[in-house]
Amino acid sequence: MNDNELLRYSRHIFLNEIDLDGQEKLQQATVMIIGCGGLGNACIPILAGAGIGHLILCDHDVIEYSNLQRQFAFTPKDIHHTKVDVIAHYLHQRNSDLNITPINAYINTELLEKYVPKCDVIVDCTDNSKTRHLINQAAVKYNIPLVSASVIQFSGQLAVFDSRLANSPCYACLFPELNTEDKSCSQNGVFSPLVHQIGAAQAAEVMKLIIGFGTSSAGKMVQFEGIDFSTYHLALEKNPHCPVCSSSNSLHSYFSK
Ligand SMILES: [Zn+2]
Numbered sequence: 001m002n003d004n005e006l007l008r009y010s011r012h013i014f015l016n017e018i019d020l021d022g023q024e025k026l027q028q029a030t031v032m033i034i035g036c037g038g039l040g041n042a043c044i045p046i047l048a049g050a051g052i053g054h055l056i057l058c059d060h061d062v063i064e065y066s067n068l069q070r071q072f073a074f075t076p077k078d079i080h081h082t083k084v085d086v087i088a089h090y091l092h093q094r095n096s097d098l099n100i101t102p103i104n105a106y107i108n109t110e111l112l113e114k115y116v117p118k119c120d121v122i123v124d125c126t127d128n129s130k131t132r133h134l135i136n137q138a139a140v141k142y143n144i145p146l147v148s149a150s151v152i153q154f155s156g157q158l159a160v161f162d163s164r165l166a167n168s169p170c171y172a173c174l175f176p177e178l179n180t181e182d183k184s185c186s187q188n189g190v191f192s193p194l195v196h197q198i199g200a201a202q203a204a205e206v207m208k209l210i211i212g213f214g215t216s217s218a219g220k221m222v223q224f225e226g227i228d229f230s231t232y233h234l235a236l237e238k239n240p241h242c243p244v245c246s247s248s249n250s251l252h253s254y255f256s257k
Helices: 003-008 019-028 038-049 083-094 109-118 129-141 192-211 248-255
Strands: 030-034 054-059 099-104 121-124 146-152 155-161 220-225 231-235
Touching: 019 192, 030 038, 030 109, 038 054, 038 083, 038 146, 038 192, 054 083, 054 109, 083 099, 099 109, 109 129, 121 129, 121 192, 129 146, 129 155, 146 192, 155 192, 192 220
Parallel strands: 030 054, 030 121, 054 099, 121 146
Antiparallel strands: 146 155, 155 220, 220 231
């Protein structure tokens, strides 16, 4: 680590739980973040600021005026530009040494097969259950921890699915139905401060997983209500009949559908 890096990351290095060793782990890590909307705009700059070595960003969307209320990497001049390229530029302006791979596409099995095996952690910042199931299948297949979150109106949820742990459930254990109807921000609204709280919590979980300090949220779901700051911790159980994580044979058939 050079002198500038030592200064840039000093406030993390001062923390006993991180120290130089932890900072070096962050700088050697590869993290894939899928979704550069509200949660992504909160989570990605924190991970970049913390010095994650390689950030793989994936999003298919372009910037709209309705994003500006909570997606602060974007400005009015960015309207109709691709989210993933604008946020990569935003990060590079703040640290030209960052190694960022922007992928301007819908996430799909081919992209997951290409990038997930290279990752230390995957972060799900998407907004629909079909995509979440696809990401979960790849995370289970390659035993990569998945930090998943969602926010709608005043409610936020955060969960870590870590298939390296024998009893840790996967996303499909919890939400087995593929055809559930999603609530969207565009139809239901979303409270901007809550998006940032939950996105920041995702970044914290990523750093804890990479460095190995604190307590991971694996095996539980944290629900946070932005309207009154009430917090619930729900214990999650592995489904012994889960088509994704209960056996390698069923996973193969599921993943290749
Ligand atoms: Zn499962």
